[in-house]
Amino acid sequence: MKSDFGTTAKGESVALYTLKNRNGMEIAVSDYGAILVKVMVPDRDGNLIDVVLGYDDVKGYEKGTLYFGATVGRVANRIGGGAFELNGETYTLTQNDNRNTLHGGTDYYDKRMWKVEEADDRHVSLALHSPDGDQGFPGAVDIKVVYTLTDDNEVKIQYHAVPEADTLLNLTNHSYFNLSGHGSGNILEQEVMICGDAYARADAESIPSGELVYVEGTPMDFRSRKPIGREIEAAYEALELGQGYDHNWALNGSGYRQAAAMWSEQTGIEMKVYTDLPGMQFYTGNFIVSESGKEGAVYGKRQAACFESQYFPDAVHKEQFEGPVVRAGESYDTVTVYQFSWK
Numbered sequence: 001m002k003s004d005f006g007t008t009a010k011g012e013s014v015a016l017y018t019l020k021n022r023n024g025m026e027i028a029v030s031d032y033g034a035i036l037v038k039v040m041v042p043d044r045d046g047n048l049i050d051v052v053l054g055y056d057d058v059k060g061y062e063k064g065t066l067y068f069g070a071t072v073g074r075v076a077n078r079i080g081g082g083a084f085e086l087n088g089e090t091y092t093l094t095q096n097d098n099r100n101t102l103h104g105g106t107d108y109y110d111k112r113m114w115k116v117e118e119a120d121d122r123h124v125s126l127a128l129h130s131p132d133g134d135q136g137f138p139g140a141v142d143i144k145v146v147y148t149l150t151d152d153n154e155v156k157i158q159y160h161a162v163p164e165a166d167t168l169l170n171l172t173n174h175s176y177f178n179l180s181g182h183g184s185g186n187i188l189e190q191e192v193m194i195c196g197d198a199y200a201r202a203d204a205e206s207i208p209s210g211e212l213v214y215v216e217g218t219p220m221d222f223r224s225r226k227p228i229g230r231e232i233e234a235a236y237e238a239l240e241l242g243q244g245y246d247h248n249w250a251l252n253g254s255g256y257r258q259a260a261a262m263w264s265e266q267t268g269i270e271m272k273v274y275t276d277l278p279g280m281q282f283y284t285g286n287f288i289v290s291e292s293g294k295e296g297a298v299y300g301k302r303q304a305a306c307f308e309s310q311y312f313p314d315a316v317h318k319e320q321f322e323g324p325v326v327r328a329g330e331s332y333d334t335v336t337v338y339q340f341s342w343k
């Protein structure tokens with residue numbers, strides 16, 4: 001179903017696409033930013049709960065600076081120093097996070113109109129042409145993002161892109177999940193499990209040193225499920241520097257596999273995250289400050305968690321990290337799934 005989602009400051013009409021499945025789940029995606037606006041999941045009593053933070057219309061998304069539900073590119077997370085070298089050339093990007101580039105630099109993919117190529121009750125396919133030099137990156141690239149809602153209660157996000165010249169690509173989705181409902185307060189009692197034995201050590205600007213640290217015996221150990229808040233205030237350097245969890249986990253294994261899970265005791269809603277990428281930024285909304293969102297909700301610190309599948313931050317400067325260089329004509333294909341259940 002297609003509905004009106006408002007008009008941008010430039011006068012573009014924005015549409016919201018609602019998908020539904022057989023089990024009562026619903027999601028909504030806007031053609032502004034290829035943003036995941038709503039994820040409605042039944043709780044154990046059959047009430048539909050919206051488990052992602054967001055805004056009521058496009059005006060909120062135009063003003064917002066927190067990347068609610070955003071499709072992030074060309075390179076999600078940070079590039080240290082806001083510059084990189086490729087094939088002997090130096091490319092300069094915008095420095096929008098200290099001296100570094102965060103989530104592509106200021107000309108964000110989630111602040112542009114995407115073109116809907118196909119849409120029905122189960123999927124919506126969105127396209128963006130990113131020209132040569134866009135955000136400072138070399139090579140034009142046509143990007144496609146397909147959202148599918150399956151009868152297995154999966155929100156599946158597939159990314160496909162083929163650059164015309166060698167470039168960097170690291171696309172992710174920046175949804176903020178609160179499985180007790182988007183306006184229900186903090187997520188500290190909700191539980192998380194992360195399928196990663198190590199995380200990337202990072203400095204005060206969240207730039208990795210290149211070293212992986214084993215989680216065993218540290219507050220970063222989510223190999224068994226535990227409440228997010230149990231150790232978030234621990235006197236542990238990584239947590240102090242990140243002001244909570246805001247780190248990239250090295251996911252165990254390779255290929256398409258489970259990356260994480262999250263539970264709310266209050267609603268009985270569980271989410272499992274799957275991806276084929278090597279890393280995942282687990283971010284606990286440490287920097288949300290009084291943000292007016294959907295249906296009159298005002299969101300604050302640690303009221304949601306992001307599970308951003310990706311190549312490791314600053315991989316372009318770290319020999320030991322895989323990606324994110326994609327060669328001319330090569331196809332970049334990745335998938336991330338958020339799968340829900342309730343009981």
Ligand code: BGC
Pocket residue numbers: 065066067077206246247281283287308
């Ligand atoms: C980053 C956080 C940042 C947030 C922006 C996350 O991907 O790791 O440091 O504040 O995005 O909302």
